[in-house]
Amino acid sequence: MPVGYSIYLERPSYIHHRIDPRTKLAALGSVFVLALAFNHPAVLGGLMLLLLLIAQVAQLSWRSLLPFLIGGIWFLVLGLLIWPFYVQGGPKLFTIFGNPIYLNGVLFGLAMGLRVALMVLAAGIWMMTTSPQKLTVGLLRLGLPYKAGVTMTAAIRFVPLLNAERITITEAQQSRALNLSRGNPFKRAVKSIAIIGPLFIRTIDLAQSLALALEARGFAARDGRTSIVSIEMTNIDRVILVVLAVACLVAIALRILGIGLISRSYL
Amino acid sequence: MAEPLPLAKGEAAIEVDDARFRYSASGPEVLHGVSLRVAKGEYLAMIGQNGGGKTTLAKLFNGLLKPTSGTVRTAGINTRDATVAELARTVGYVYQNPDHQIFAQKVRTEIAFGPRNLGLTPEEVTKRVDDALDLVELRDYEDAFAFSLGRGLRQKLAVASVLAMSPPVIVVDEPTTGLDLQGSRSILDLLSRWNADGRTIIVITHDISLVAERVPRTVIISGGNILADGPTRDVLSNADLLQKAFLRPPQVTRVAQRLQQFGIPPNVMTVHELRDELRRALRA
Numbered sequence: 001m002p003v004g005y006s007i008y009l010e011r012p013s014y015i016h017h018r019i020d021p022r023t024k025l026a027a028l029g030s031v032f033v034l035a036l037a038f039n040h041p042a043v044l045g046g047l048m049l050l051l052l053l054i055a056q057v058a059q060l061s062w063r064s065l066l067p068f069l070i071g072g073i074w075f076l077v078l079g080l081l082i083w084p085f086y087v088q089g090g091p092k093l094f095t096i097f098g099n100p101i102y103l104n105g106v107l108f109g110l111a112m113g114l115r116v117a118l119m120v121l122a123a124g125i126w127m128m129t130t131s132p133q134k135l136t137v138g139l140l141r142l143g144l145p146y147k148a149g150v151t152m153t154a155a156i157r158f159v160p161l162l163n164a165e166r167i168t169i170t171e172a173q174q175s176r177a178l179n180l181s182r183g184n185p186f187k188r189a190v191k192s193i194a195i196i197g198p199l200f201i202r203t204i205d206l207a208q209s210l211a212l213a214l215e216a217r218g219f220a221a222r223d224g225r226t227s228i229v230s231i232e233m234t235n236i237d238r239v240i241l242v243v244l245a246v247a248c249l250v251a252i253a254l255r256i257l258g259i260g261l262i263s264r265s266y267l
Numbered sequence: 268m269a270e271p272l273p274l275a276k277g278e279a280a281i282e283v284d285d286a287r288f289r290y291s292a293s294g295p296e297v298l299h300g301v302s303l304r305v306a307k308g309e310y311l312a313m314i315g316q317n318g319g320g321k322t323t324l325a326k327l328f329n330g331l332l333k334p335t336s337g338t339v340r341t342a343g344i345n346t347r348d349a350t351v352a353e354l355a356r357t358v359g360y361v362y363q364n365p366d367h368q369i370f371a372q373k374v375r376t377e378i379a380f381g382p383r384n385l386g387l388t389p390e391e392v393t394k395r396v397d398d399a400l401d402l403v404e405l406r407d408y409e410d411a412f413a414f415s416l417g418r419g420l421r422q423k424l425a426v427a428s429v430l431a432m433s434p435p436v437i438v439v440d441e442p443t444t445g446l447d448l449q450g451s452r453s454i455l456d457l458l459s460r461w462n463a464d465g466r467t468i469i470v471i472t473h474d475i476s477l478v479a480e481r482v483p484r485t486v487i488i489s490g491g492n493i494l495a496d497g498p499t500r501d502v503l504s505n506a507d508l509l510q511k512a513f514l515r516p517p518q519v520t521r522v523a524q525r526l527q528q529f530g531i532p533p534n535v536m537t538v539h540e541l542r543d544e545l546r547r548a549l550r551a
Contacts, residue, residue, distance in 0.1 A: 165367070176355060202367070
């Protein structure tokens, strides 16, 4: 199956081929709900393990997950750097520059980092296991207008393409003695206009050529196109959807009851 | 059989010694031990199929890529020891697509970008921009909106913006892509003029007939190796050699080679030459 330039990884796994893209989309949404419902690092850590297990079942290599895990670690560091200064409660651990740091603050920071990491990893796994074609068909069945569906898959396809453009543009400007690694952050931001400017123009250019090419090939000449990709909701999908719905409802109930939380005053 | 390499005489502008390159540690080797010496003031064309390694080799010259093994020296500096921005003083690189570099609104500002990056004084920048505008004949457009220029003019603008940095070596990657004959010729005229000024010019192109007309030295790059390197007349008239790189001699050369039995030499490069040779043969 042609996958174009997406991060989709073809694997002979159950998750890739037997589960309906609509179910996978619901699962992604559920992970978001669950990640937002709790703010205790133990619960979120458990969810993280569950996600990694799913990635294993989907036969995704650790190597392909690495960028998302590295990103997750950054969010953890960021969470630990910011939140302990705001969230109090629990035993006092130590003092930094006159700011007392409490256990709950550290745990909450950990949880916030895990929360973002969860969302990022879930989105990554979702994109790696759902082919853009199937995703589009799934969204169309859910009532998305055809043009919007194509726009969305085109946008996914454009990401690596634009990255390649960015690299070429950076090389071209470096060849004109642009040194992005010198100067303070403000100066560097100003300098990066030389990269962002052409990148914008190229993006508009690419989008326009794509639009013309699509129209030239009779795009949207008639409604309701058929697709070579067929998708079907099976009983497994229905079971998964019920489990997801229950999980979300339970999570919301627990949230209201205040279980699985470090702090009730923060989301 | 590759021809024996005639060592370029004089001081070296670029010296590539047994350079190997792969884009990633596990990826395929793109250059398999390339050695090339370009003397100061030379005018050289690199030809060959897409994916043969021309652009990769050219990117080694200004340090955009560093060789996986072997060395590349630009004006005596090992490219491993310098940043691209530093090497930009010595090697200018004009990209194939001008839209990869144009970002300023005005033509003037765009040209001034490189000289400013070099840390020149405002007066010097203005002078460089004026000179570049005159050289590429964009004077009438100096205050025009850069993106609204036509393809040929944008290509000229890209060239001017590198020229304004006044590098002694200039690499031009497929300057004639997407240009009409007039546009191609005016860019190549420009390259010839710079070369006459003593600059070293390396041009990557698929346009064999333009190479035959203007460029004294030709290097064929094929499958990550240098297949041939020598005077253009010798390289482009060797049909067997060119065939190995899926190239053919220029049309006029092929005509001349068919007329060999009538005393026409097989290494005619231009229409003018063929006319002269025909005239001579007919008189004889």
